[in-house]
Amino acid sequence: MYPTPLPKFAPSSADACPVRAVGPEGLEALPEAAAAWAQASGFKAGAGEVCLVPGTGGGLGAVLLGLGSEASRARRRFATGDLPARLPEGSYVLEGDWEPREAEEAALGWLFGSYRFTRYVDGPAPAARLVCPEGVDAARLEAIAAGEFLTRDLINTPTSDMGPEALEAAFLALADEHGAEARVVRGEALLEQNFPMIHAVGRASAEAPRLLDMRWGEAGPTLTLVGKGVCFDTGGLNLKPGASMGLMKKDMGGSATVMGLARMIMALGLKLRLRVLVPAVENSVSSNSFRPQDILTSRKGLTVEINNTDAEGRLVLADALTYAGEESPDMIVSFATLTGAARVAVGDDISPFFTGNEALAGALDAAGAEVADPVWRLPFHAPYEPRIEPGIADLDNAPKGGMAGAITAALFLRRFVPEGADYTHFDVYGWQPSAAPGRPKGGVGMGARALLAALPKVLA
Numbered sequence: 001m002y003p004t005p006l007p008k009f010a011p012s013s014a015d016a017c018p019v020r021a022v023g024p025e026g027l028e029a030l031p032e033a034a035a036a037w038a039q040a041s042g043f044k045a046g047a048g049e050v051c052l053v054p055g056t057g058g059g060l061g062a063v064l065l066g067l068g069s070e071a072s073r074a075r076r077r078f079a080t081g082d083l084p085a086r087l088p089e090g091s092y093v094l095e096g097d098w099e100p101r102e103a104e105e106a107a108l109g110w111l112f113g114s115y116r117f118t119r120y121v122d123g124p125a126p127a128a129r130l131v132c133p134e135g136v137d138a139a140r141l142e143a144i145a146a147g148e149f150l151t152r153d154l155i156n157t158p159t160s161d162m163g164p165e166a167l168e169a170a171f172l173a174l175a176d177e178h179g180a181e182a183r184v185v186r187g188e189a190l191l192e193q194n195f196p197m198i199h200a201v202g203r204a205s206a207e208a209p210r211l212l213d214m215r216w217g218e219a220g221p222t223l224t225l226v227g228k229g230v231c232f233d234t235g236g237l238n239l240k241p242g243a244s245m246g247l248m249k250k251d252m253g254g255s256a257t258v259m260g261l262a263r264m265i266m267a268l269g270l271k272l273r274l275r276v277l278v279p280a281v282e283n284s285v286s287s288n289s290f291r292p293q294d295i296l297t298s299r300k301g302l303t304v305e306i307n308n309t310d311a312e313g314r315l316v317l318a319d320a321l322t323y324a325g326e327e328s329p330d331m332i333v334s335f336a337t338l339t340g341a342a343r344v345a346v347g348d349d350i351s352p353f354f355t356g357n358e359a360l361a362g363a364l365d366a367a368g369a370e371v372a373d374p375v376w377r378l379p380f381h382a383p384y385e386p387r388i389e390p391g392i393a394d395l396d397n398a399p400k401g402g403m404a405g406a407i408t409a410a411l412f413l414r415r416f417v418p419e420g421a422d423y424t425h426f427d428v429y430g431w432q433p434s435a436a437p438g439r440p441k442g443g444v445g446m447g448a449r450a451l452l453a454a455l456p457k458v459l460a
Contacts, residue, residue, distance in 0.1 A: 003153050004118070007111040007145040009138050010091040010129035017060050018095035019130075021079065021106075023067040030064075038064060047072040048079075048437070050086055060088060062095070077372040078109030081438025084126035085113065093131045103133040104141065105372050111145035112438035117156045143267035144452070148445045150174070151253075151260030155430055155443025158249045159232040164207045164280040167229055167252060171212045171278060174259055178266035180216035180274075194299050195279075195323070197315040202281030204236070204289040211320065212255075212278040214262070220272040221459045222329035226320045227258030228313045228336035229280035236283050236309030237291055250443060251313070253430025254336035255280065261335075261448040272459060277324055279316035283309070295393045299323060300416055305390045308398035313338050314412050315397060321416040321423075331357075331459055332417055333451065335426045341405030342427040345378065351447035352378045354410040355424035360458045367453035375426075375450045380414060381407050388412050426451075 010016070022030065024045045027038060034053050043051035047068025055061025065080065067073055083092070094106060110130040116123060132138035154162060154170060162170075168184055175182035187208035190199040195211055202209025212229070230251040234240060240248070255278040262276045290296070294306045296315065300322040304315065313336050324332050342352050351368075353375055355361050361377050368375040387408050390396035395415060399408050410425050417423045428446040432439045 004115060004149045005125065007114055007142055007149060008129070009107070009111070009132040009142065012131055013091045016091040016093040016131050017063060019063040019065055019080070019083070019092050020095045021065045021067050023073070024069065034062060034064065047076055048082060050083070060090070063087060063092065076437065078105065078112060078436075078438030080106045080130070081109040081113035081436070083113060084110060084128045087128035089127035091129055091131055094133050098133060100135055101370065104136050107133055107136050108141050108145065109438040111141060112148065115149055115152060115440060117153065117440075117442060119157065119161075140268060144264050144449060146267065147260040147262075147264035147448070150263050151256045151445040151448070152443045154256035154259065155250045155253050159282065162249065162252070163231045163282055164202065164205070164210055164229070167231055167255065167278070167280045168210060168212055171214065171259065171280075174263060175214045175216075178216060178263070180214050180266065182212070182214045184210050184212055186210040195319045197296050197298050197304070197319045198279045198281060200290045200294075200296050201230075201283055201312045201316050204286035205282035205284040207282060209279070209281040211323075212276075212280055214276040215274070216262070216266055217271075217273040220270075221331070222273045222275070222327070223455070223459060224275040224277065224324040224327070224329040224332045225258040225262060226277045226317060226324055226332065226334040227256070228252065228254035228317055228334075228338065229278040230313055230316065231280065231282045233283045233310070233312065234285055236312060237285060237289050238309045239285065240310060247431060250430050251337050252280070253428060253443065254313075254334070254338075256443065257335040257426075257428060257430065257445055257448050260445050261452060264448070264452055270455070272455075275324070275327075275329065277320045279320045281316055283312045298416065302395055302415060303393040304395045304397050305393040306397055307390070307400070311398040311409075314409055317413055318416040321413060325416070325418045325421055328418065328421070331422045331424070333424045333426070334413060335428055335447065337430050338427045339406045339409050341409075342378075343429055345406060346376050348429045348431065348433055349374060351375045351426050351428050351450070352406060353424060353426045353447065354378055354380050354407075354414075356380060357422050357424060357458065360422075360424060360454060363454035363457045364450050368450040371449045371453050373447065373449040375447055378406060378410070380410060384408055385411055388415075
């Protein structure tokens with residue numbers, strides 16, 4: 001079934017099978033029968049180990065989930081995330097002493113672990129469902145998981161079915177689902193309405209470039225989310241090597257992330273006025289592709305020398321960020337799969353972010369740890385500003401030297417928001433290279449849950 005069914009907890013039931021998490025040090029404290037069965041089964045409570053304990057009537061009596069050593073627990077999150085696919089059909093309930101934060105992570109990990117992308121291949125959805133732990137807000141976690149599922153579905157869908165037109169359709173469907181207003185500026189209208197760099201990047205594609213614009217909420221502070229929607233990136237005339245092109249269906253991961261986050265915000269009814277902007281393009285090769293050494297004039301009026309057509313994401317974001325800043329929202333946040341340099345710096349599991357808002361930086365750091373969505377702050381390092389100034393134009397889209405690529409890209413983007421604006425940028429990967437608990441291989445949301453948790457602390 002596609003789109004992926006919305007994640008749901010099981011209703012409370014006296015017949016729900018208990019799941020007890022246990023480390024090696026806790027084996028001796030198990031009930032006698034369970035301890036004996038664990039020993040006979042060779043269960044050592046290693047990280048991710050599962051032991052099915054029979055009940056008195058021949059059915060399943062309990063599930064033991066191994067946590068591993070203290071050191072291994074620090075390296076592993078969403079410990080319950082594998083259980084939906086590993087347990088028999090039925091309802092389950094967490095047993096034992098769980099701290100509130102641990103119970104929430106376990107419950108969310110279970111929902112995340114129920115995700116399956118089945119658009120192109122049939123397969124049974126996991127049938128093991130969790131009863132939401134007492135004291136955990138089930139509706140909130142279901143809304144968060146639904147937003148994450150949307151992000152995953154969008155990224156996982158190849159460009160043959162998720163080009164600019166299909167991304168627009170998904171965007172409009174999301175707006176309709178939550179009663180938001182949406183408009184689209186498409187094709188030549190981009191030039192008429194002064195979005196020249198979005199048009200330049202996307203004009204070579206068979207599907208016209210476009211800017212997607214959504215508004216929701218009538219009261220509260222104003223938040224504008226901007227997501228890079230490059231539905232496929234060939235690199236343009238500076239063509240990517242085949243090995244580098246293999247995952248470029250995920251180059252719209254920024255748009256997928258802000259759409260998933262918007263779904264969370266709207267479903268939870270946060271008291272704010274939300275705007276979402278997505279420049280949706282495909283960076284293709286054709287006779288009218290934009291070229292190396294072209295100089296483009298942006299919506300803001302700044303000129304940009306094109307030294308590599310493969311540095312196109314910052315161009316489409318630049319026009320969208322300028323447009324966002326024209327309304328002076330209280331906060332602007334962009335998400336983009338922007339630079340390989342960010343991956344070199346922090347790898348595929350951490351979302352680096354740039355901000356001048358010290359309160360938000362602290363809140364994001366705390367929230368990332370709290371909700372198991374790791375983030376790390378990188379600097380808007382002003383001494384690097386000259387590196388993005390080529391002399392022949394105001395800005396260079398691909399400065400030479402090969403150093404500090406994530407920082408110079410972030411500095412480039414910052415040039416297109418009003419001076420002094422509250423601007424934060426996330427340079428995300430958007431892809432899970434190999435399966436982990438609660439995160440199957442494929443598209444994944446990064447940074448969105450940390451921002452969701454931080455917003456109430458800084459946007460009032």
